[in-house]
Amino acid sequence: MRGLSVEFGSGVERVTAVRGLDLDVRAGETVAIVGESGSGKSVTSLAITRLIEHAGGKIASGRIGFTGRDGRVRDLATETPESMRRLRGPELAMVFQEPMTSLNPVLRIGEQIAEAVMLHQGVGHAEAMAEARRMLERVRIPEAQRQLTRYPFQLSGGMRQRVMIAMALSCRPRLLIADEPTTALDVTVQAQVLRLMASLQRELGMGLMFITHDMGVVAEIADRVVVMRNGEKVEEGTAERIFDAPEHPYTRALLAAVPALGSLATERLPVPFEVPDGPSPKPQDTVRGSPVLEVRDLVTRFDVRRGIFGRLAGRIHAVEHVSFDLRPGETLAMVGESGCGKSTTGRSIIRLEQPQDGTIRLAGRNVTQLDGPTEKLLHRTIQYVFQDPFASLDPRLTVGFSIAEPIRTHRLLAGAAVEQQVHALLEQVGLTAQHAQRYPHELSGGQRQRVCIARALASEPRVIIADEAVAALDVSIRAQVVNLMMDLQSRFGVAYLFITHDMAVVERIAHRVAVMYLGQIVEIGPRQSVMEDPRHPYTRRLLAAVPVPDPRRRWREQEVDDSEVPSPLRAIGDLPNIEPLVEVGPDHFVARHRVGGLY
Amino acid sequence: MLAFILRRLAGTVLVLLTVSVFVFGFVRLLPGDPARLVAGPDATAEDVAAVRADLGLEGPVWRQYVRYIGQTLRGDLGRSAKTRQPVIAEIGARFMPTLWLTLVAMGWSTLFGLAVGVLSGVKRGRWEDQTAMVLAVSGVSFPSFWLGLLLIDLFSVRLGWLPTGGDDDWRSFVLPSITLGAGVAAVLARFTRSAFVEVAGEDYVRTARAKGVPERGVIWKHALRNALIPVVTMIGLEFGFLLGGSIVVETVFSWPGLGRLLVDSVSFRDYPVIQAEILLFSTEFVLINLVVDVLYAVVNPEIRLR
Numbered sequence: 001m002r003g004l005s006v007e008f009g010s011g012v013e014r015v016t017a018v019r020g021l022d023l024d025v026r027a028g029e030t031v032a033i034v035g036e037s038g039s040g041k042s043v044t045s046l047a048i049t050r051l052i053e054h055a056g057g058k059i060a061s062g063r064i065g066f067t068g069r070d071g072r073v074r075d076l077a078t079e080t081p082e083s084m085r086r087l088r089g090p091e092l093a094m095v096f097q098e099p100m101t102s103l104n105p106v107l108r109i110g111e112q113i114a115e116a117v118m119l120h121q122g123v124g125h126a127e128a129m130a131e132a133r134r135m136l137e138r139v140r141i142p143e144a145q146r147q148l149t150r151y152p153f154q155l156s157g158g159m160r161q162r163v164m165i166a167m168a169l170s171c172r173p174r175l176l177i178a179d180e181p182t183t184a185l186d187v188t189v190q191a192q193v194l195r196l197m198a199s200l201q202r203e204l205g206m207g208l209m210f211i212t213h214d215m216g217v218v219a220e221i222a223d224r225v226v227v228m229r230n231g232e233k234v235e236e237g238t239a240e241r242i243f244d245a246p247e248h249p250y251t252r253a254l255l256a257a258v259p260a261l262g263s264l265a266t267e268r269l270p271v272p273f274e275v276p277d278g279p280s281p282k283p284q285d286t287v288r289g290s291p292v293l294e295v296r297d298l299v300t301r302f303d304v305r306r307g308i309f310g311r312l313a314g315r316i317h318a319v320e321h322v323s324f325d326l327r328p329g330e331t332l333a334m335v336g337e338s339g340c341g342k343s344t345t346g347r348s349i350i351r352l353e354q355p356q357d358g359t360i361r362l363a364g365r366n367v368t369q370l371d372g373p374t375e376k377l378l379h380r381t382i383q384y385v386f387q388d389p390f391a392s393l394d395p396r397l398t399v400g401f402s403i404a405e406p407i408r409t410h411r412l413l414a415g416a417a418v419e420q421q422v423h424a425l426l427e428q429v430g431l432t433a434q435h436a437q438r439y440p441h442e443l444s445g446g447q448r449q450r451v452c453i454a455r456a457l458a459s460e461p462r463v464i465i466a467d468e469a470v471a472a473l474d475v476s477i478r479a480q481v482v483n484l485m486m487d488l489q490s491r492f493g494v495a496y497l498f499i500t501h502d503m504a505v506v507e508r509i510a511h512r513v514a515v516m517y518l519g520q521i522v523e524i525g526p527r528q529s530v531m532e533d534p535r536h537p538y539t540r541r542l543l544a545a546v547p548v549p550d551p552r553r554r555w556r557e558q559e560v561d562d563s564e565v566p567s568p569l570r571a572i573g574d575l576p577n578i579e580p581l582v583e584v585g586p587d588h589f590v591a592r593h594r595v596g597g598l599y
Numbered sequence: 600m601l602a603f604i605l606r607r608l609a610g611t612v613l614v615l616l617t618v619s620v621f622v623f624g625f626v627r628l629l630p631g632d633p634a635r636l637v638a639g640p641d642a643t644a645e646d647v648a649a650v651r652a653d654l655g656l657e658g659p660v661w662r663q664y665v666r667y668i669g670q671t672l673r674g675d676l677g678r679s680a681k682t683r684q685p686v687i688a689e690i691g692a693r694f695m696p697t698l699w700l701t702l703v704a705m706g707w708s709t710l711f712g713l714a715v716g717v718l719s720g721v722k723r724g725r726w727e728d729q730t731a732m733v734l735a736v737s738g739v740s741f742p743s744f745w746l747g748l749l750l751i752d753l754f755s756v757r758l759g760w761l762p763t764g765g766d767d768d769w770r771s772f773v774l775p776s777i778t779l780g781a782g783v784a785a786v787l788a789r790f791t792r793s794a795f796v797e798v799a800g801e802d803y804v805r806t807a808r809a810k811g812v813p814e815r816g817v818i819w820k821h822a823l824r825n826a827l828i829p830v831v832t833m834i835g836l837e838f839g840f841l842l843g844g845s846i847v848v849e850t851v852f853s854w855p856g857l858g859r860l861l862v863d864s865v866s867f868r869d870y871p872v873i874q875a876e877i878l879l880f881s882t883e884f885v886l887i888n889l890v891v892d893v894l895y896a897v898v899n900p901e902i903r904l905r
Contacts, residue, residue: 051808089811096809101802106824106900116810151900167810 004062004077006040006047017043017057019231025175025207030198032210032222032239034254036474037445040231041211045177048076048209049092050084066091069174090120093168097180099160103152109136110148113167120171135166139196157338158189162196169200175207182217186337186501188565191545194220213474215258216504216547219243227251239551257479258549261504261531268528270331270509272486273479281483286329286490287511290364292462293326293349293382293495298358300341300348304569317568318344319355320519321578326463329489331496333506333527335542336516337565342499345516346465349497350382363462380410383456387468389448393440399426399451400436406459425454430484446477450484457488465497470505482509503546507531512587515539518568520578525588535590603903607892611885618881622874623667626654629870636868653678654870671878677871681864686875689860694879696766697849697856700779701841703772708780709787709834716791720826721818723796731788738785747778747851764853775852779845783837790833794826801825828899835891839884 006018018040025031033041046052047059048066064076068091076084088094096102104112113135114128123131129148136144139162152160161181168176178197182190198221201208210221218225218239225242227235227250235248246252256274264271269283298319306313318341326332334342348355351370359368362381367374383406386392393402403422407413413421423433429450440448449469456464466485470478482505488494498509506513507527514524515536523536534540570576581589629636634651642650654677655663655670670676676686715735719728754774755763762771798804799822807821849858857876864872896903 049809051805054805054808085808085811085813087811088809094806094809096802096806098802102806104803104807104821104825106828106898107821115812115816119811119813151904153901154904164806167806 001044001048001064002062004044004047004064005060006043006052006057007060008057016060017231018047020062021228021231021233023226023233025209027174027207028201028205030201030208030210030221030223031226032212032218032224033226033228034212034215034218035228036213036254036476038230039228041228042179043231044228045094045179045209045211048175048177049088049094050076050079050081051094053081066175086120089116089173090171091174093171093173093176095161095164095168095176095178095181097183099157099164099184102164103160105152108149108151109155109163113163113170116167117170131170132166135170136163138169138200139163139166141166158185158193161185161189161193165193165197165200169204172204173206175209176201177209177211179211180213181210183212183214186565187503187547188337188541188545190217190547194547197221214547215243215255215475215549219549219551219553220547222551227254243549243551253476255549257475258504260549261507261543261546262548264507265528265532268526270486270511270527272483273508275483284486284490284511286493287327288329288493289327291325291361292328292363293497294359294361295325295345295349296323296359296361298322298345298348298355298360300344300353300355312572314569314571317341317519317570317576318353319348320576322358322516322519322521323581324514324521324524326495326497328462328495329493330511331486331489331498331509333510333513334497334499334516335501335503335506335513337501337542339565339568340516341519341568342516343467346384346467346497346499349465350378350384376410380406380459381461382463382465383459383461385449385452385456385464385466385469387471389445389452389472390440392452393448395440397439398436399438399440399443403436403451403455403458406455410459412459421458422454425457426451428457428488429454430480444477446473446481449473449477449481453481453485453488457492457494461494463495463497465499467499468501469498471500471502478505485509503531503543515542518566518576520576520591521581522591522593523589524581525585525590529585529588533585533588535584535588536593603896604893607889611889614885615882618878618885619668619671620664622878622881623664625874625877626870627656627660650680676875676878679864679872680869681867681872686871689872690857690875690879693855693857693860696854697842697858699766700772700775700848700854700856701838704776704780704841705783705834705838707776708784708837711780712784712787713791713830715784715788716830717795717818717823717826719788719792720795720799728792732792735785735788738781739789741781742847743778743782743845744847744851746781747774747848750774750778751851764851766854771852775848775854778851779841779848783841786837787830787833791826791830794829795822798822798826824898828895831894831898832891835887835894839887842880842883842887 001021001023004018004021005016008015008017021044023031033044035041043052043057046055048064052058059077062077065073066076067073068087079087110129110132113132114125117123117128117131118125133144133148136147141147141159141162155163181197182193185193194217197208212218222239225237225239226233227242227248229250235242235246235251242251243255246255267283269285271283272281274281299321300319302316302318303312304314304316305311322345324332334345336342344353347353349360359366361367362378365374365377367378370378393399400422403425404418407418407421422436426433426435431447431450431454435443435447443451470481473481485496486509489496500506510527512525513527513530514521515530515538516522517538523530523534523539530539531543534543577593579591579593582592584590634647634654634656635642638647638650651657655667657663674687678684679686679689682689715731719731722728751763751774754761761773765771804817804822807817812821846858846862848854849856850862860872861876864876
């Protein structure tokens with residue numbers, strides 16, 4: 001690729017998304033393109049396959065030389081649409097980020113894979129289906145024959161991404177472009193998919209262009225790294241060189257913002273991220289007093305009904321006998337993978353879901369049964385920050401109105417004092433008073449999440465439940481928001497129940513960690529002792545799967561466990577095996593499930 | 600799938616029973632003595648008693664209801680107050696013309712609406728799209744009595760190509776079905792277009808292109824089937840409305856259908872016929888909704904297999 005520029009729109013509204021990009025990918029080589037949102041990395045990948053034209057963009061200049069299987073070199077920037085279509089599949093293939101939405105929901109898995117085979121290899125339906133089955137076996141999907149007739153919604157996210165990979169590789173492409181293929185997956189599933197992609201790449205000898213924002217993933221898989229920012233390449237080099245001796249300041253800032261698991265192994269307390277040119281951060285010693293939130297034996301189950309009369313067919317055991325305390329100024333990280341019940345636990349505490357059993361005490365008062373006063377207390381004292389700052393602010397209301405609403409609802413202030421308080425809150429979260437007049441769409445993702453935090457602070461809560469509150473943010477923004485939350489904690493003594501899947505963020509922010517698996521807390525204790533000395537087999541598996549941003553430590557695990565987490569859906573009367581938590585160290589508790597016999 | 604249909608059928612029966620209670624209660628809730636009202640001001644006491652028996656207004660209410668349900672199930676809907684003919688025969692004679700007209704109108708407007716909608720969706724923002732959407736807005740906004748009269752004026756009066764009314768042969772279907780279907784085609788075109796545009800931006804459409812599927816296949820195989828999911832519901836609703844018989848179109852074209860029967864029976868206060876028509880329309884509507892739900896499950900495996 002030489003001097004590639006990609007533009008969107010025309011006339012005065014023209015935006016250049018990629019500017020003068022040079023890039024090489026050799027056969028059998030893995031090149032990672034890294035950068036944050038708006039860096040142009042996805043646009044580059046769509047430009048190579050010319051799918052950019054369907055997304056409203058066009059290649060303005062430059063050439064993309066592509067050596068096909070027949071040895072001919074074509075310029076992809078100028079090929080006809082029909083010729084490009086013939087190249088997509090057998091020569092160039094793509095895997096996208098969202099396995100949930102990238103497969104056609106109304107077509108069977110087998111048909112979707114066979115379609116590409118029939119189109120490009122000119123074989124009949126039966127033969128294409130046989131090939132589809134072989135591909136499913138190749139990406140290690142169990143019972144491949146049976147999966148052929150299933151629909152995407154019947155598969156888990158990890159399985160769908162395997163299907164996407166099977167589909168992309170079904171015609172043995174020369175170049176595979178993978179755009180954030182593991183971002184939507186859980187860490188253990190991510191580890192499985194990364195290893196699968198690497199081994200298939202070796203087998204087929206294809207070039208792999210891997211687009212990601214995750215430096216840990218880059219270290220795991222890349223031979224060479226290209227760092228992009230605002231549509232331009234800022235640095236390029238081998239993975240080792242980029243990680244050991246980054247030259248460009250942006251690359252250095254990007255790497256500094258990447259939380260490296262193990263960097264706080266010797267520190268007992270959480271420590272904010274380092275800020276370039278800022279003072280070196282101090283450990284966060286903020287835990288004071290007796291518990292503000294006490295949860296005992298919380299149980300939340302969802303009925304699953306089937307059949308003609310909606311017969312009760314089973315229950316999803318989302319939360320099973322979960323108990324924990326949260327003290328003022330403390331951050332308890334609730335970690336685990338999709339479906340483990342960590343979000344449902346948070347939602348059950350503030351009664352977005354109705355728990356079946358258990359007690360919840362807030363500042364010493366029992367708020368399990370809600371009446372008028374306790375409901376007010378609950379909703380004022382506990383606030384929630386959700387994952388998606390784009391979806392959790394009303395697009396038709398100004399930011400100021402959204403922040404003022406809890407103040408007015410709880411009648412904390414009246415008249416002009418409300419507005420002053422809104423301005424003060426905005427300044428506390430690093431925005432300005434002028435932001436109160438803005439609408440959510442005028443703000444960036446990081447700014448919106450700051451607004452959500454300001455809104456949560458508005459009712460002067462003692463507990464904030466942050467449900468994947470930084471997961472949707474770019475790394476540098478994520479570090480800023482985490483630092484903001486820690487700063488607010490040291491100033492106001494607010495306690496966080498920090499629900500997340502990101503172990504590296506946990507290491508930064510948490511005083512204590514609770515690991516959830518299939519609705520239960522299987523391990524809970526001080527962050528340092530849980531992460532440095534994990535006792536439960538699931539905790540170990542989770543920590544082992546976290547990619548480390550160091551290319552020299554890749555493939556440190558010989559074989560990844562290829563199994564899937566079992567479903568929390570159980571038949572009526574089939575109760576899960578709940579083991580009591582046993583103290584194994586100071587304040588460190590583990591459920592003594594027999595290894596492998598957990599369920 | 601079978602369980603799904605059976606469950607929906609059970610729900611349908613429940614809805615129909617509810618409707619029957621309303622229809623049954625309707626005459627009984629009329630102010631004054633409905634029998635006297637129906638029999639007219641000059642009727643003798645015997646006449647009124649006969650009408651009362653005819654309307655099933657004797658005895659305790661629950662027994663009246665049981666009798667009403669029993670008779671309805673046997674197809675006995677009483678006699679028309681106007682013609683003294685059995686209501687079932689009156690309605691039967693009018694049902695087929697309305698059904699045929701509806702089928703023809705729905706047939707062309709569905710094909711036309713879907714085709715125009717997909718065309719607009721594919722050529723979004725270009726002249727094809729803009730022309731189609733101007734037509735669609737016109738189709739929705741033209742009142743059908745006016746469109747009907749314009750068509751009669753042009754094709755029947757001036758050109759003499761087509762009859763002005765009646766239901767004699769295929770030629771008499773042309774103008775009423777165009778008048779009846781214009782609004783439906785317009786609504787469907789707009790609806791299909793927006794569904795199609797939404798689906799065209801989905802990730803799986805990009806996936807289809809990424810594996811080299813020709814544009815034709817992208818549109819018809821990957822996009823349209825998903826876009827049809829909401830459109831199917833729309834088609835069912837429109838079909839249900841039309842099956843009730845269009846009062847305006849049937850009046851303009853002297854079409855001997857249910858719409859005109861309803862107008863006649865309301866102006867004559869022919870309660871047994873009105874009752875029967877309400878029951879018929881509700882049944883049709885509920886059954887069509889059932890069919891729509893089944894079709895919905897056919898196009899959407901997520902509903903079918905859950």
